[in-house]
Amino acid sequence: MAGNARRGGQGFELAMMSPALILLAAISFIPLFTMIWMSLSKVGLIGGLSFDFIGLDNWRHLFTDPDIGSSWILSLIYFAATVGAEMVLGTLMALLIHSLIKGRNFVLSLVLIPMFIAPIIVGLLGRFLLDPSFGLYSWFLSATGLYDGNILGSVGPALAAVIALDIWEWSPLVALIVLAGLTAVPTDILEAAEVDGASYRHKLVSIILPSILPILLVALLIRAMDAIRFFAIIFITTNGGPADSTKIIPIRLYDIAFRFFDLGYASAVGLTMLVFSIVIATVFVRVLQRKEAVV
Structure with a gap:
């Protein structure tokens, strides 16, 4: 019983923390993945933002x-x-x-x-x-x-x-x-x-x-x-x-x-x-x- 109560308390704490964790993950990982994609692309700014995939050319450079x-x-x-x-x-x-x-x-x-x-x-x-x-x-x-x-x-x-x-x-x-x-x-x-x-x-x-x-x-x-x-x-x-x-x-x-x-x-x-x-x-x-x- 004590173990179930402890697991239930941990589940409640995780549920309460999940909105903040999701927001923190979005703030952290979305810019990171965007940068990784940009590093594999040629980013154009004329006529709007565009991404042309060029593979590892930026990294080779x-x-x-x-x-x-x-x-x-x-x-x-x-x-x-x-x-x-x-x-x-x-x-x-x-x-x-x-x-x-x-x-x-x-x-x-x-x-x-x-x-x-x-x-x-x-x-x-x-x-x-x-x-x-x-x-x-x-x-x-x-x-x-x-x-x-x-x-x-x-x-x-x-x-x-x-x-x-x-x-x-x-x-x-x-x-x-x-x-x-x-x-x-x-x-x-x-x-x-x-x-x-x-x-x-x-x-x-x-x-x-x-x-x-x-x-x-x-x-x-x-x-x-x-x-x-x-x-x-x-x-x-x-x-x-x-x-x-x-x-x-x-x-x-x-x-x-x-x-x-x-x-x-x-x-x-x-x-x-x-x-x-x-x-x-x-x-x-x-x-x-x-x-x-x-x-």
């Missing part, structure tokens, strides 16, 4: 297009530089804020300001500060002799500039996540280590970092998912230039879809980004599950 290859290489460089720096700086900021005795909330409020600014505004701010005529940062670099030129108009410095803007905006998010994890570090173990004469470095390596490792993986997953589709700051500051030196794959996708209106090819590029995101998420989730199983 995708895997032989040198521009796509260069954009993926830039995306991986951008991905590694931003996510790696944000994890390190965010963790350091969290450790410093956590060690404060007074004024912790005030300092945290100041640190979190960049992440509440819209990426488009960050891009506009960066373009203004890096302008070679009146930009504050450009003037400072020129006055100190570090760099005298157009930062956003030069191949190497442009990529470094947009990476720095991304790090400035999103390192506070990592700091906030890690700071939440630091509150769960067992204080009794830290106190015992202090009694035994352990230095802060030993406590950090042996107690603090292992305790917050799952939180670090969560922060890494969140930033990795966002970094692969990063768009706004680069679009506002350089729009992929100069000489395609900052044209990561989302900017390339935008150009294909909305400048050249090749929506079939753009769908194939977008699906590769989706697959890459799924692979990255799967790897991080499995690593996180293994760490939780060990703990």
